[in-house]
Amino acid sequence: MTEGTRRWRLALGRYAKDNLGGLGGQDQKMDQALDYLYAREYDQRGLERDRGAGSLDPTQMQALTWLGKAKGLFPNTVFETLQGHALDRYGLTDLLKDPKTLESLEPNQDLLKVLLGYHDRADPAIRAKLREVADKIIRDIMERLRHDVMRAFSGRRNRFRRSNIPSAANFDWRNTLRENLKTYDPETSRIIAQTLRFNSREKRKLPWTVVLCVDQSGSMTDSVIHSAVMAAILCGLPGITVKMVLFDTSIIDVSDKLTDPLDTLLSVQLGGGTNIGRAVTYCEDFIQDPERTVFALISDFAEGASPRTLYAALARMAEARVRMVGLVALDDQSAPYFDGTIAGRAADLGMHVGAMTPNKFADWLAEIMT
Structure with missing residues (x-):
């Protein structure tokens, strides 16, 4: 199937299957997402639509699931159009206008993204309930991530000091083998370990400043959510x-606002252009002790302005020995889309660039804060 035929097939929907052929993989998921939304045209015109075995009949849960899945399937500009049609043209916001309906929904991150996008549109009477549901979802995410962050910052292993406190995480297998070689049993080909060795853990030398510079464009919603949660957790560390x-x-x-992730997220205005260089330059004012500062840029690196300002700011930070990391994704999936040219240039300037899950980001921070 040519690219032109593929586009027409997606635009015309499943009724073009006989003439243009079927779709598979990601294209099939996109076709189902488009059909779920735009098949409502038949309802509005009083026509009977085909509800075959493969249809996605609307339910409360499917409407919210659809929004989450569609966001991952389509480019941001396309998704914004789809979301606008869903909320304004087809009235899917009715699901979020009844507090009883909100109480029946399963709180999850996809729902949180919908609530954040809808909060400003909601009737004043329903905003408190939306905030209550969003706050519960954020608390669940925080509890899940807090353990990983606290583990990472509990101290790194010190192989030059011994500990009498047994712990699988601290087990020193090299020295344990070395000290028990004399108990080797040739008949069973095993070492009988009579003495176990463990590494101690060091307390980290602080203070540090962590600067999070977060792209709030629509494609970065998951990363924005996790950035707000990570900021709240890090604020609680001494x-x-x-x-x-x-x-x-x-x-x-x-x-x-960082102690309340929901307040942080309600400040988000998803969409719009991107001026990364201006934001990075603004963040330079936070840097008082460069060698004790971590600068984290969470962005897809799709710079809308000239990248020269961005490159100049990163070069100044690198020269001052700021620890720099560029996260093209900070979420559980770590499936990024990013501008490889600008991200590559940032890496050349000394920035560690990659996609990380939140727990890996915590490990990375803990590793350099020694």
């Missing part, structure tokens, strides 16, 4: 100062 800005072409400094 000796760590956290600063955070959200940006598109404008900049929102949310450093005074």
